[in-house]
């Protein structure tokens with residue numbers, strides 16, 4: 001039997017209260033359901049501590065503000081609410097999903113006076129991919145969808161609406177037997193995967209797309225720091241798709257994916273190399289506080 005997301009035991013934090021998991025519902029005429037007026041976060045708790053919790057919650061507050069939504073809870077209150085939700089569910093190693101959205105006062109495109117809501121759910125999610133994919137590397141499709149220009153959509157925040165292209169890309173990739181998809185951006189440059197940032201290595205130097213129309217992932221920022229601390233050069237720049245075949249090693253980063261090697265993108269193959277392995281270990285040591 002599949003354990004669906006709406007039919008589980010446990011508690012969800014909903015607008016200030018811990019409610020029974022199955023009762024954490026909204027009305028069908030909620031603005032966010034129709035017009036994607038929501039932003040969310042994806043976090044991981046390792047042994048009871050959420051990695052970079054302040055950065056995640058500041059990004060949530062800032063992303064909501066970008067969408068014209070003032071979150072009625074402070075960063076400290078959100079930190080506390082996450083901690084209460086983990087505790088209520090008896091979890092120490094878990095994925096955490098806060099969500100901010102516009103309520104059901106009005107079903108018209110413009111809803112400046114709608115109430116703003118916050119929910120926090122958490123569940124165990126040990127590894128995103130099976131061991132075999134972690135060991136051998138991910139196979140990525142190349143999506144036909146492109147990451148939009150920052151003038152077309154709020155491309156740099158974690159807004160639910162942007163995941164429309166991610167779901168389309170990911171569904172198609174999985175149906176063709178791939179593990180995920182790489183999206184190019186509106187200029188035809190390499191952007192990111194459907195839920196993770198991309199790093200490409202050539203001659204010992206790491207290249208990664210500059211974050212002007214991608215999510216500037218918290219894992220991405222951590223990996224750039226860890227790589228530089230190891231003396232590895234990291235260059236953030238627009239990377240034309242035509243360069244893809246010139247790289248030796250590729251990996252993805254994200255809170256859910258953590259650090260995972262890529263064995264192929266479309267027809268291009270890559271080695272599962274030492275730099276990826278080293279940075280995956282450095283990240284694992286950091287989040288598990290072994291360093």
Ligand SMILES: Cc1ncc(COP(=O)(O)O)c(C=O)c1O
Nearest residue numbers: 195196197215217218219254255
């Ligand atoms: C589109 C996209 N890019 C990148 C990331 C990685 O971001 P982070 O490292 O903050 O989890 C995510 C994950 O949330 C994502 O959904």
